[in-house]
Amino acid sequence: MKRIRFRRKQTFQKPPQEIYPVNEKIRVPEVRVIDENGQMLGVLPTQKAILLAKEKGLDLVAVSPKAVPPVAKFINYGSFKYQQEKALKKQKSLQKKTDTKSIRLSPRIGNHDFNVRINQAEKFLNKGDKISAEIFLKGRERQHPELAKELMEKFVKTLEEKIKIKLEQEIKRQGNKFTIIIAPKPDVAEETDKKPEQN
Numbered sequence: 001m002k003r004i005r006f007r008r009k010q011t012f013q014k015p016p017q018e019i020y021p022v023n024e025k026i027r028v029p030e031v032r033v034i035d036e037n038g039q040m041l042g043v044l045p046t047q048k049a050i051l052l053a054k055e056k057g058l059d060l061v062a063v064s065p066k067a068v069p070p071v072a073k074f075i076n077y078g079s080f081k082y083q084q085e086k087a088l089k090k091q092k093s094l095q096k097k098t099d100t101k102s103i104r105l106s107p108r109i110g111n112h113d114f115n116v117r118i119n120q121a122e123k124f125l126n127k128g129d130k131i132s133a134e135i136f137l138k139g140r141e142r143q144h145p146e147l148a149k150e151l152m153e154k155f156v157k158t159l160e161e162k163i164k165i166k167l168e169q170e171i172k173r174q175g176n177k178f179t180i181i182i183a184p185k186p187d188v189a190e191e192t193d194k195k196p197e198q199n
Helices: 046-055 077-094 111-126 139-143 145-160 188-194
Strands: 030-034 040-045 059-064 071-075 100-105 130-136 165-174 177-184
Touching: 030 046, 030 059, 040 046, 046 059, 046 071, 059 077, 071 077, 100 111, 100 145, 111 130, 111 145, 111 177, 130 145, 139 145, 145 165, 145 177
Parallel strands: 030 071, 100 130
Antiparallel strands: 030 040, 059 071, 130 177, 165 177
16 A cells, blocks of 8 residues: 655745834835934935935934834944844843742751752852742751851851852741842942943
8 A cells, every 4th residue: 555645834934024124125105204313304205215324324224113104214224233132132131030949958957968058059049040048947946046047147158158149038037937038149240230320
């Protein structure tokens, strides 16, 4: 019996459309033009606007393509595109999902296990995650809550010697449970970018 072969239908993805059409990609007959200095030149035929932009060594970019008529500006498109990509990249980095990882400690923890927890915490923090360190007091441990607090302080101090951190929640006691939340500290460069510019 002859075997029938089936061919998978190939699907072709459409190339992504330009968010900001430039020069000949602007498909409307006329645009409202703004020059490189921000001056309004009024509504012009698209082809004429493209020629005017090229005479200045610039591109005609539809910065508001959905307006009627679309608003177009004389811009260096390469520089404009770079700034748009930079802004998009920064926006994505701000939207990065942050997880909170739990790390369990014990008042009776040995040096080896303590260092293992420190290494785990450092790994999570380097990935941009927060950590929630927890200590549960059991039995006779409940009679010495100060030991849990001292262990938490030692944990934080040891981490600070390895990585820049900030405390999002100080040591907190809820019954027989002690918790602290630690987050990675932003780089100095990132903090500088967030500061408003002074005139």
